Amino acid sequence: xxxxxxxxxxxxxxxxxxxxxxxxxxxxxxxxxxxxxxxxxxxxxxxxxxxxxxxxxxxxxxxxxxxxxxxxxxxxxxxxxxxxxxxxxxxxxxx
Amino acid sequence: xxxxxxxxxxxxxxxxxxxxxxxxxxxxxxxxxxxxxxxxxxxxxxxxxxxxxxxxxxxxxxxxxxxxxxxxxxxxxxxxxxxxxxxxxxxxxxxxxxxxxxxxxxxxxxxxxxxxxxxxxxxxxxxxxxxxxxxxxxxxxxxxxxxxxxxxxxxxxxxxxxxxxxxxxxxxxxxxxxxxxxxxxxxxxxxxxxxxxxxxxxxxxxxxxxxxxxxxxxxxxxxxxxxxxxxxxxxxxxxxxxxxxxxxxxxxxxxxxxxxxxxxxxxxxxxxxxxxxxxxxxxxxxxxxxxxxxxxxxxxxxxxxxxxxxxxxxxxxxxxxxxxxxxxxxxxxxxxxxxxxxxxxxxxxxxxxxxxxxxxxxxxxxxxxxxxxxxxxxxxxxxxxxxxxxxxxxxxxxxxxxxxxxxxxxxxxxxxxxxxxxxxxxxxxxxxxxxxxxxxxxxxxxxxxxxxxxxxxxxxxxxxxxxxxxxxxxxxxxxxxxxx
Numbered sequence: 001x002x003x004x005x006x007x008x009x010x011x012x013x014x015x016x017x018x019x020x021x022x023x024x025x026x027x028x029x030x031x032x033x034x035x036x037x038x039x040x041x042x043x044x045x046x047x048x049x050x051x052x053x054x055x056x057x058x059x060x061x062x063x064x065x066x067x068x069x070x071x072x073x074x075x076x077x078x079x080x081x082x083x084x085x086x087x088x089x090x091x092x093x094x095x
Numbered sequence: 096x097x098x099x100x101x102x103x104x105x106x107x108x109x110x111x112x113x114x115x116x117x118x119x120x121x122x123x124x125x126x127x128x129x130x131x132x133x134x135x136x137x138x139x140x141x142x143x144x145x146x147x148x149x150x151x152x153x154x155x156x157x158x159x160x161x162x163x164x165x166x167x168x169x170x171x172x173x174x175x176x177x178x179x180x181x182x183x184x185x186x187x188x189x190x191x192x193x194x195x196x197x198x199x200x201x202x203x204x205x206x207x208x209x210x211x212x213x214x215x216x217x218x219x220x221x222x223x224x225x226x227x228x229x230x231x232x233x234x235x236x237x238x239x240x241x242x243x244x245x246x247x248x249x250x251x252x253x254x255x256x257x258x259x260x261x262x263x264x265x266x267x268x269x270x271x272x273x274x275x276x277x278x279x280x281x282x283x284x285x286x287x288x289x290x291x292x293x294x295x296x297x298x299x300x301x302x303x304x305x306x307x308x309x310x311x312x313x314x315x316x317x318x319x320x321x322x323x324x325x326x327x328x329x330x331x332x333x334x335x336x337x338x339x340x341x342x343x344x345x346x347x348x349x350x351x352x353x354x355x356x357x358x359x360x361x362x363x364x365x366x367x368x369x370x371x372x373x374x375x376x377x378x379x380x381x382x383x384x385x386x387x388x389x390x391x392x393x394x395x396x397x398x399x400x401x402x403x404x405x406x407x408x409x410x411x412x413x414x415x416x417x418x419x420x421x422x423x424x425x426x427x428x429x430x431x432x433x434x435x436x437x438x439x440x441x442x443x444x445x446x447x448x449x450x451x452x453x454x455x456x457x458x459x460x461x462x463x464x465x466x467x468x469x470x471x472x473x474x475x476x477x478x479x480x481x482x483x484x485x486x487x488x489x490x491x492x493x494x495x496x497x498x499x500x501x502x503x504x505x506x507x508x509x510x511x512x513x514x515x516x517x518x519x520x521x522x523x524x525x526x527x528x529x530x531x532x533x534x535x536x537x538x539x540x541x542x543x544x545x546x547x548x549x550x551x552x553x554x555x556x557x558x559x560x561x562x563x564x565x566x567x568x569x570x571x572x573x574x575x576x577x578x579x
Contacts, residue, residue, distance in 0.1 A: 008452070015410060015455040016417075017448055018436035027452055033511050034406075034453050038399035041469050044476070051471030054301060055287050055478060055527025056551065060330055076194055081424035088419050091430050 003032050096121050097257040098579075101166050101314045104260060108155055108165045115155065115165030119148040119209050122167045126211060126258045129578065133234045133256055135249040137172045138180050139212035147209040154207055162317055164207030169259035171250045172213035173220055174200050174305070175294040183296045184218040184228035184246075187416050187423045187442030197294025198326045199263060199305050206321040211259055214249030218444045219413065220270055220298045222246050223513050224506060227446040232503055235278060236575040237541055241500040244274030250308045251278040256578040261318060264308045267298050268401055269495075269520025271306050272532035276495035276544025279534045279573060281561065282308045283315045286552050287527035288333035290319075291326035299408035300331070302401075302524040311571055312533065312561035316340035319554060335552055343555050344562040349383035351560065354488030358394040359519060364497050367538035372494050375535035375545040375564070379492075382563055389484045389491065393476045397522035400477060402514055403457055403470035404525070409447075410454030416442060449510065478526040481548075490560060491548040494519055495532040499541035519546060529554050533561045534570035542573075 008028050012019045019027060073086060082089035096118055099107065108115060123141050130136050144167065151165035175181050175193035177200075182188045196204070204210075217227040225233040225248025233248040235241040236256040243252040247264030251274035254262050264271040266284035275282025283306045290305040297303060307318035319340045326332045353376060360369055380386060418424040418438025425441055428434035443451070457466035484491060497518060506513040523530045528548055535545035545564075549557045565571050 003456075007456075011452050011456045011459065014459060015451050016414075016432075016435040016439055017443070017451060018440040019448070027449065030449050030510060031453050031456065034402065034449075034514075035456075037511055037514065038403050038457075038466065038470075041396060041399045041403070041466075041473055044393070044396060044473060046469060046472035046476070049472040049475055051468050052475035052478060053471060054331065055474075055525070056333075058288075058331070058333075061334070063327070072194075076420075079190075079192055079194060079421045081418065081421075090419055091428050091434055093431055 003028060003035070097125060097260070099260070100311050101163070101260050101309070101317060104166055105162045109160065115148040115151040115209060116145060118165065119144050119167050119211070122211055122259060129256055129258055132239060133236060133252050134231050135215055135233050135252040135256070135258065136169070136212045137182055137184070137215050137230050137249070140179060140210055143179070144209050144211055151207045151209060161206045163203070163321055165209065166261070167209045167211045167259060168203065169211050169214045169250055169253050169262040170200060171216055171247050171262065171264050173216060173265050173296045174263060175296070176200050176210065176213065179213070181213065182229070183220070184216045184230060185442065185444065185447070186229040189229065189423065191422055195294060198291035198328060199295065199322055202321055202324070214253055214262060216249050217246035218447050219296070219409070220246040220265060220267055221409065221446050221450050223269065223273060223516055224501070225249060225274070226503065226507055227444055229444060235500045236578050237279065237500065241502055242277070244277035244496070244500065246270040247308060248274045251275055251280060251282070254278070254280050254308050254310060255575060257574065260310070261314055262308045263305060265295060265303060265305045266524065267302045268405060268524050269517050271308060272495050272520050272530060272544065272546060273517070275308055275532040277500040277542065279542030279570070280308060280310060281312055281315055281531065281533050281571060282306070283319065283531045283554070283557070284523065284529060285319065285323060285554055286333065286529045288331050289323050289529070289552065289554065291329040291332050293326055293328040297412040299405040300412060301408060302405060312531065312558050312565055313341070313344055315531070316344060316558045338555055340555050340558055343559045346559045347383060348379060348560060348563050351384040351490070352488045353379060353384050353386050354389035354484055354491045355386055356389050356391040356394065356484070356491060356493055358391050359493035364494060365538065368494050368497065368499070368543050371536035371538060371543040372492070372545050376492055378567055379560070379564060382567060387488055389488060391480045391484060391522070393473065393480050394522060396473050397477050397525055398515060398518060400470040400473040401517070401521035401525055403466050404474065406450045406454035407458050407467050408454070410451045410458060413447070413451055446510065474525045477522050481526045481528060485550045489556065493546055495544035495546040499538050499543060523548055527551070529557055531557045531561050533564060534573070536570055
C-alpha cells in the first residue's frame with residue numbers, strides 16, 4: 001500500500017489532529033507499515049461471507065420510552081474547560 | 096498479610112484476625128514503599144480507602160459482609176471512579192475527575208471492596224507493554240528492566256508484587272491475559288458482554304471486556320461473581336443470568352477434552368515457552384483430561400483483522416475528545432478548528448495518534464469496504480473456526496504470549512513487532528469468547544502463562560480447570576524477589 005505525504009495530511013485533517021511537518025514522515029512510515037501488515041487479509045476470498053459486527057450476533061434490545069436520566073448539567077459542566085451560563089464555550093464560530 | 100489470597104483474607108476478616116482498616120493501611124504502606132520502583136499506580140487514594148475500610152469494618156461487625164467486604168483492590172485507570180482522577184494513561188485526561196462510577200466500580204463498592212488506587216496502563220489501552228502511558232512505563236516486578244505487558248500492566252504488576260491482592264483490568268486484544276502471563280499471575284477475560292462496559296473508557300467497543308486480575312483462579316471466580324451481570328446502561332450487555340462461579344471449582348477433570356490448535360505450536364513460538372505449555376497440558380492429562388489436535392485455519396488472519404477493526408473503532412471512539420466538554424484544551428485557540436486540532440495533538444501520545452490516523456484511513460470514503468468490511472468478514476471466519484473446534488473439544492489450550500516479558504524500549508519504535516506479539520490473544524476477542532491465563536512455569540527465569548479458551552459463557556468451566564491446575568501445581572505461588 002503506497003501512501004504519500006498528502007494522504008497523511010488529509011487523514012490527519014479528517015481526524016482533526018494537527019501533525020507537525022517534521023512528524024509527517026514518521027506517520028507516513030508507520031501507517032504504511034500497518035497497512036502492509038493488514039494487506040494479508042486479501043489472501044482470503046470472502047466473496048459470500050457476511051460481515052460480523054457483534055461476536056454473538058445479538059441485536060440491540062429495545063426498552064420502554066421513559067425518562068431514565070436526570071438533568072445533571074451543572075455536575076457535568078464542573079469538569080468542562082470553559083462554560084458560561086450553562087453553555088460550553090468555544091471560540092467564535094459566526095462572524 | 097500480603098501473602099494471602101482474597102479467599103484467605105476474607106476469612107481472616109470474618110474471624111477478626113485483623114480489621115479491614117489494618118489490612119488497608121498495610122497495603123497502602125506497601126504501595127508507597129514499592130510504587131517508585133514499579134510505577135504501577137497513577138493515583139493512590141489513601142483517604143477514601145481508609146474511609147471505605149472503616150465502613151467495611153462496620154459491616155463485618157454487624158454481620159452484613161459479603162466475601163469481598165473489606166478486601167482492598169486496585170482499579171485500572173480506565174474505569175471511571177466518581178470524584179477521582181481517571182486518566183486512561185493519557186495527558187488528554189490528566190485533569191479529568193470522573194463525574195460518575197463505572198458499573199464495575201459500583202458493583203465492587205457495593206460488595207464492600209476498598210479501592211487503594213488507580214493503576215497505570217498503556218495510553219487508552221493501546222499497547223502491549225504499558226510503556227505508552229503519559230505517566231511513564233510500568234516495570235515488571237520479576238525484572239525491573241522488563242515490561243509487565245499491557246495494556247493492564249499496572250494492575251498485573253501490582254498484583255504480582257502484592258501491592259494489591261487483586262485488581263481490575265480490561266481486555267480488547269489480550270490486555271488482561273498477556274500482562275497476567277508476563278507477570279506470573281491469573282487473568283480472566285470473560286465472554287463479550289458478561290461484564291458491563293458502562294464507565295469503562297472505550298477503545299474498541301465490539302471487543303472491549305473487563306475482568307479480574309488475581310493470584311488464583313479461585314479469587315478470579317469470587318471477583319467475577321461480583322463483577323458480572325446484566326447492565327441496562329451497556330447496550331451490548333449479556334442478558335444471561337449469572338451463575339455462582341465458585342460452585343464448580345473442584346469438579347473433576349475426568350473426561351475433559353482439550354483441543355491443541357496445530358497453528359498455535361511451532362512456527363514463531365519460542366521453544367522454551369512451548370515446552371512449558373506442553374508440560375502444563377500433561378499436568379491436565381494427569382488430572383483426567385484427554386488431548387486432541389485441532390485446526391484453527393484462519394488464525395494467522397486474526398492480527399490483520401483485529402488491527403483493522405480495533406483501529407477503526409478507536410478512531411471513532413476517540414472523536415469524543417474535542418477539548419470542549421472535558422479533558423485537555425489547548426491554550427488560546429484562534430478558532431474552533433484550531434481548538435480541535437491542537438487540543439487533540441497535545442493531548443494524545445504517539446501510539447494513540449498512529450492508531451487514530453490508521454483507523455480514520457480504513458474508514459474513509461473509498462476504503463471502508465476494502466478494510467473494515469473485509470476485516471469483519473474475516474472476523475466471521477475466525478469465529479466460525481472456534482465454533483467448529485468447540486463442537487469437538489471442551490476447551491482450547493495454547494500459550495498466552497509467544498515470548499516472556501521483553502526489555503523496556505525494545506518495541507517502542509517498532510509497533511508492528513509489538514502488534515505481532517498479540518497473535519494468541521486477539522482472535523479470542525474477535526470471537527467474543529472467554530479465556531483465562533494461568534502461570535504454568537518459567538523460561539529464562541521469567542513467568543510463562545498458559546491460555547485456556549472456552550465456549551461462550553463457559554467461565555465456570557475455565558475457572559474449574561484453572562483451579563484444579565493450581566491445586567496440582569505451585570507456579571501461581573511463586574513471588575518475584577524483593578516483593579515476597
